[in-house]
Amino acid sequence: MSIKPPFTDLEIRKAASGFYQGHSLAIAFLSKGIMVALVIWALVWPANANGVLGSLNWALLEGFNAFYIIIVGLFAFFLFIVALLPQTGKRIMGTPGEKPEFSNFSWFSMMFGAGLGVGLMVFATAEPLGLWGSNPVVVAGDVAGNTEAALTSGFRYTFLHYGFHAWAIYVVTGLSLAYYAYTRDMPLTIRSALTPLFGKLMNGFLGHVVDVLGVVATILGVSVTIGFGVSQFIDGLYAITGMEWMMDMTGDAPAPATVGLIAGLLVIMSLSIISAVSGVGRGVKYLSNLNLVLSIILLLTFVVFGSFLFAMTTYASAMVDYILNFISLSFEAYNPQSVEAFSAALPEAAQPHAAALADGARNAWGSYDGFVAGLSGDAAALDEDTLRAAYDAGADQRLFGWQAGWTTFYWAWWIAFSPFVGLFLARISKGRTVREFIIGCVFAPALVCFAWMTILGGTAIDLELTGNAEGAIIGASNTAKLFVTLGQMLEGGLLSAITVMCVVLILTFLVTSADSGILVMNTIMSGGDQEIGNKHKIIWGLILTSVIGALLLAAGENNPLDALRNAMIIGALPFTMVMGLMCVSLAKALFRDQKRDAAASTAAAE
Known part of the structure; x- marks a missing residue:
């Protein structure tokens, strides 16, 4: 029995002329309307916005914590199966025999910079240190935090948050978009990924909603990333210059003040808009290559001057522990206790x-x-x-509170980030096989992340364990821990040079993330068209700047990133459901395409 051809007649109505020529008016107006409303709310009623976002965020975590945990575990296992199956893994995302557009070095550089560059700079020291002091094993009272006994469990959850699950989230979106765009010649936009399930319904309002959810999630995910990155950028500038006007000096340790964050944001976003206007072939590619080179220099600094033997021993033992606990880490969800x-x-x-x-x-x-x-x-x-x-x-509630505030926050962050990273990965991966895409974008970068976490974070922990740091690294803010660790390792001119290099690296990572996000948002607006007018890149750059700035101001001085985090978790939930449908849709498409190929081969043989 013949199988009917797949639905590929996706029509996204675009403006024929005027300012929005080549763009979907429905997506543009809905997306901009939501973002403008959020900015006005945060600026005019900041206390109300901050309070409502916080309350709604916690209510959603109480109701959907288990959903977030389990669905991310399913994403990882879904991709493992797709990569392992010979029929699906060997399929090329493009025409048969098509060669990849970018070299392996540039491909990896761009995925690394866009995917987790800022996160690694901020959390390579902060994440292992934080989880060394607090993780479910510590929270349950089985071991004491910040002790040698807590090392194994600390790195177990570090690897969880930055390992195969994190990259699987990105790749679910990226693989879905790349597969339809390059094997079926469909627009490189979110709604294409659901056409095997909903067909021509994606041409109408339902398709607009799916794309808008992708845009909103992208803006909020990129906003949180830039928020953390700008905070570390200001910490770095303070370490170099000692300028206290950027910092809040009233707490136990100096932390970036709102005025410093806003100033840093304006610098970063101005450079990002300039880079976005230059285009992916120049701006993003060259910045990504620079990022990778500077990252290697930073890593080598820790290898030479840090606790490398301790780090490598930790890497090996943590990897074994992570794999042994992989299934429980994937699906063990805690529920709130009344x-x-x-x-x-x-x-x-x-x-x-x-x-x-x-x-x-x-x-x-x-x-x-x-x-x-x-x-x-x-x-x-x-x-x-x-x-x-x-x-x-009270252990049940403590475990739930920890998971909701840590693991679920990360899953929501990566999910909100996934339309951006996924579409960007799809954009740079034409001509690759499905298996190559999954291995290259899940396993390879995860292993690099593990090395970063154990070398940088392991050095920080070793300095604390041996008593050399005397609590200075633990006591620093998350975004300052990298610079405090460097201060414990190095001195003199070398410390100054590496600190300046780190600030430059943070700057280039931020610019790469922001300009890639601007390109992705405009790609969705234009129905998958990758040739986008500069005026729209500038406008979305300004909108992104306004959203981040307004939410920073709404949160106030005490916890300036709180409103960003809360808005992101709320915005990620609807797109999480879209991603679940993407997996079902892709499974159907791969199965039916294999049946079509088999039928075509049989017919040719006859």
Whole structure:
């Protein structure tokens, strides 16, 4: 029985003339309307915007934490199966025999810079250190944080957050878009990925909604990335110049102030718009190559002057531990614990004091000692065994709070980032096989991320374990930990030179991420057209700048990145559902294309 041809007649109505010539008016107006409304809300009613975003974010985490965890695990296993199957893995994303557009070096440089460059600069030291002090094994009370016993579990979750799962999120979107664009000659836009399921419905309003969800997720995902990156950029400038006007000096450690963040944002986004106007063939490619070279120099600095033997030993043991725990890491989701459930789990002597015990015992970011120290009155007079049992009774909520605030935050960040990175990966991967795309974009960069985390983060941990740092690295803000670690390793002119190089590297990573995001947003607006007018690149650059700036101002001085994080997690949820449908759609397309090929071969033989 013959199989009917796939639906490829995707029509995205575009303006024939005027300012929006070649662009979809529906996508442009819906996307810009949402972003302008968010900016006005954050600027006119900042306290309300910050409060509502925070409350809605926590409500969504309580309801959808398990959904985020499980679906990301499914993404990873889906890609493993697609790569392993001979029929699917060997398919070329393009015409038979077509050669890749970019060399392997440039291809890897661009995926590295766009995918996790800023994240690695900020979190290569901060992530292992943070998870060394707090992870589910520590939160459950099985080991003490910031001790040698916590190393294994700390790097287990470090590898989880920056490993195969993270890149699988990007590749689900990228593979879907590349497959339809290059094997079926369809527009390189989000709605193309759902045509095997919805067919001609993607030509109408439903298709517009899918593309708009992609644009909104992209803006919010890129905004968080730039927010963290700008914060580290300001920390680096402070380390070089000592200019205190950029910093908030009132806390335990200096941290970038809102005025510094806004100033840094304006510099970064101005350069990003200039780079975006220059085009992917020049701006992004050359900046990405520069990024990779400077990254290698930074890595070699830690190899020579850091704790390389400690790092490599940690890499090997952490990799084995990560693989052994891969399935549980993929699907073990924690659910919120109600106060009533906590009270019921308390020993009888503690039940009259449930209200006084609840906050400390259920706090994912506290400790048993902190819990006991925070008690007063009759609750503080309870015996040691009762207090220990009360703390254990709050373990479920602590585990949920940790996962929602850490792993689920990362999954939402990578998902919000995936329309940008996925479409960008698709844009630079024409002519590659499906298996090459998955291996090249999941396994290879993940292994590099692991090396970064163990070499940079392992050096920071070793400095703390041996007592050389005396708590200086742990006490620094997340975006300053890299510079504090360098200060513990180096001195004199070499320290100054490497610090300046790091600031340049952060700058180029930020520019690469921002200008790539601008290009991707305009590609979606134009229905997959990669030749985009400069005026639209400039406008979306300004919109992106306004969104980040408004949300930084709304959050205030205490936690200036909070509003960005909350908005991103909220915006990522609808696109997570779209990605789930992408997997179903791609599975159907691959299966039916294989059936068509088999039928064509049979007919030719006859």
